[in-house]
Amino acid sequence: MAVEEGLKIELGKQGVFVTTIEELYNWGRRSSVWPMQFGLACCAIEMIATTMARYDLARFGAEVFRPSPRQADLMIISGTVTKKMAPQVVRLYNQMAEPRYVIAMGACAISGGPFKQGYNVLKGIDRYIPVDVHIPGCPPRPEALLQAFITLQKKITGQPLTGEDRPRHLDAEAQGEFPVPHQGEHDLEPTANKGVWTVPVVIR
Amino acid sequence: MKTVEEIKAAIETAVPGASIEIVPNASPSGQLSLLLAPNHAVAVAEFLRDDAELALDFLSNATGIDWPDKEITEKVKVMRQVLKTVDGAEKMVEETVDETRKHVQPGYLEVVYHLFSIEKKHGPVVIRMRTTNRTDQVQLPSLTPVWRSAEFQEREIFDLFGIVFTGHPDLRRLLMWDGFKDHPMRRDYVEPDDFEYEPTAHDEVLARSKAHQAAGQEGAGVGL
Numbered sequence: 001m002a003v004e005e006g007l008k009i010e011l012g013k014q015g016v017f018v019t020t021i022e023e024l025y026n027w028g029r030r031s032s033v034w035p036m037q038f039g040l041a042c043c044a045i046e047m048i049a050t051t052m053a054r055y056d057l058a059r060f061g062a063e064v065f066r067p068s069p070r071q072a073d074l075m076i077i078s079g080t081v082t083k084k085m086a087p088q089v090v091r092l093y094n095q096m097a098e099p100r101y102v103i104a105m106g107a108c109a110i111s112g113g114p115f116k117q118g119y120n121v122l123k124g125i126d127r128y129i130p131v132d133v134h135i136p137g138c139p140p141r142p143e144a145l146l147q148a149f150i151t152l153q154k155k156i157t158g159q160p161l162t163g164e165d166r167p168r169h170l171d172a173e174a175q176g177e178f179p180v181p182h183q184g185e186h187d188l189e190p191t192a193n194k195g196v197w198t199v200p201v202v203i204r
Numbered sequence: 205m206k207t208v209e210e211i212k213a214a215i216e217t218a219v220p221g222a223s224i225e226i227v228p229n230a231s232p233s234g235q236l237s238l239l240l241a242p243n244h245a246v247a248v249a250e251f252l253r254d255d256a257e258l259a260l261d262f263l264s265n266a267t268g269i270d271w272p273d274k275e276i277t278e279k280v281k282v283m284r285q286v287l288k289t290v291d292g293a294e295k296m297v298e299e300t301v302d303e304t305r306k307h308v309q310p311g312y313l314e315v316v317y318h319l320f321s322i323e324k325k326h327g328p329v330v331i332r333m334r335t336t337n338r339t340d341q342v343q344l345p346s347l348t349p350v351w352r353s354a355e356f357q358e359r360e361i362f363d364l365f366g367i368v369f370t371g372h373p374d375l376r377r378l379l380m381w382d383g384f385k386d387h388p389m390r391r392d393y394v395e396p397d398d399f400e401y402e403p404t405a406h407d408e409v410l411a412r413s414k415a416h417q418a419a420g421q422e423g424a425g426v427g428l
Binding site: 082083186200202 | 379380381383384385386388393395396398400401403409
């Protein structure tokens with residue numbers, strides 16, 4: 001049962017701290033999102049800049065870049081995903097433990113960007129794995145990555161622990177492993193994971 | 205530096221049996237290049253590298269070109285027997301007639317190397333090699349044993365154009381995966397039909413995404 005916001009502040013003034021398990025749990029999760037240490041292209045340079053002293057991603061509890069997918073919570077797809085690299089990216093995502101999140105950073109990661117009509121570039125990583133936050137830009141500035149990070153933290157804060165909208169790791173039925181695309185003779189097979197990505201409808 | 209003609213003469217005296225052709229260049233740069241016959245190419249390359257005066261010790265760039273089969277239409281005057289009425293009687297008369305003839309000039313794959321000399325500070329010297337055709341006889345000698353910097357570039361050409369370099373130490377695809385069958389930089393490459401979602405489609409992309417939908421394929425995300 002949620003405590004009224006006004007009452008909570010009033011109680012706080014009297015030295016009584018009231019919270020819920022959900023709030024505490026999500027506070028802990030959102031304050032220690034450890035990204036995976038991997039970069040794909042030029043966006044990775046901006047990602048590195050974001051972690052350094054000037055922009056300081058550590059302010060949001062995400063300074064620890066883990067070199068192993070087993071220890072990481074967040075995958076930042078920082079750059080162009082080529083069709084040669086896509087199976088490895090999906091495989092790395094599969095190796096991450098729940099709860100796990102994905103930020104698709106930059107034009108290439110969200111749509112293929114300037115290389116969209118090329119023969120070798122995937123038209124957005126959201127065709128194979130679920131993406132939580134998309135950032136446009138080529139490359140996005142560090143502020144944009146910080147904004148995406150704050151958006152992700154808000155998303156984590158808003159996740160209820162029970163019910164339909166609960167996060168995947170609390171749902172025994174949820175899909176845990178995502179099929180790794182096979183490198184076929186002419187293209188990746190299948191060209192998209194239909195369970196994750198359906199063709200969006202453009203309304204004008 | 206020696207002119208292209210002088211280099212050609214120097215090669216022909218140094219490498220017996222080598223046939224060199226000067227490829228004309230109509231562009232404003234007028235940069236001529238040397239077309240090497242594949243069977244003597246390695247010997248010629250070694251000469252270019254080791255010759256004291258040329259000393260072309262640096263291969264800066266190797267690139268491929270695809271020349272597809274070209275249909276040439278030309279008008280020819282032909283002598284032909286024609287039935288004609290001359291002075292009231294029908295006769296066979298020889299006459300010149302214009303005739304359009306079409307013939308297909310077979311295509312080939314070409315590889316171009318740009319050579320410089322770091323020692324002598326001159327260059328570039330451009331050399332070329334051509335395959336016999338585009339389908340089965342696509343072998344060319346690798347120049348990697350002569351200039352090590354050709355290794356990755358020849359692998360890239362092998363990947364994207366399908367030229368097979370004999371004598372290359374490690375000829376694998378470079379950019380695409382091993383099971384990939386096409387050569388994307390060839391003119392007749394057919395890209396996979398993945399035009400189901402094109403939010404900002406225009407021109408060629410718009411036409412292709414419309415064709416994708418017309419073919420009854422899934423996809424509704426075309427911005428018009």
